[in-house]
Amino acid sequence: MGTIEVRVWRGTAEGSYQSFAVPRRANQTVLDLVTYIQRTLDPTLAYRFACRVGMCGSCAMTVNGKPRWTCRTHVARLDGDVMTIEPLKNLPVVKDLVADLAPFFDKWAKAEGSFKPTAAPGSDFVVVKPDTAARVAADAGIECIGCAVCYSACDVAAWNPDYLGPAALNRAWTLQNDVRDGGKAARLSAVAGDAGCHACHTQQSCRAHCPKGLNPSAAIAGLKRAALGALLKGEL
């Protein structure tokens, strides 16, 4: 099946590309290529993965210029005999292919992206009907795996370092539509600041690249509408 030339980023913010010749295999993923390099050709290569089945969101990297989940990206579906693999963009680089996700998740916290329970301990389960408008809106974004692909693909995140980003705002929108949550007012204020939902240009790069097929742009549009409604009602 021949080999594929894999150009891998080595270093941190400063560095260079190193080329490796990796044998092609059937059903090979981009993560398989990186794993082959690290285990067979150069054990000093740093990269991150965990589940290998598209659940954990750990293995996202920039592949041929686009952010992708590498464990579910088949090499055969990418064109050419040369592949360039870099760490995710818009985040600091720890080493080689490992991006530091701390700023990404710090923004989830800034967007009040945690559930605030209203029910007292020991109270009965809340009945949430799946066909209500709020639950449908929450379900649309709930499958986010926190891989930071959308954040890496976002131009606004590149231009405005304070921008909360598509994933944090998507998370906020799912919680705004959770009937059990009690933190909605504080969350809406948190996401409507000068680097929040209104900074989004609706370019939809997040939607185009999300490996789970989610649409954070729609969630952000929902937050914009909710913030305007709250402003008009004097609740912001």
Add this chain to the structure above:
Amino acid sequence: MRRTRFEVALWALQRASAAVLALCVTAHLATNIYAVQGGLSAAEILGRTRGSVGLALFYGLFVAAVAVHAPIGLRTVLRETLGWHGRATDAALAAFALFLAWFGWRAVAGLVA
């Protein structure tokens, strides 16, 4: 909280002014294209615009929408390209809005007065 309300209000104002501009630009272009079909001199144009209350209101609204819309858009451009943001930038942009409104309305007055 006050700052948050300000941000949301600016966003709403930009969307509202964009809607007004869409109508104004379309009406402006359509009228121009229709009016110059047979050729028009400056004197003929002024002859038709002077004393027109409707035209004064239309272009007065057009200028107001520009004065609201452009500085808010420029605010985003400045933040994303130069990293400028905060109260000093907002004050400069408010001055820019007044500049646009003043010279725009002055031009409208020249057309209809």
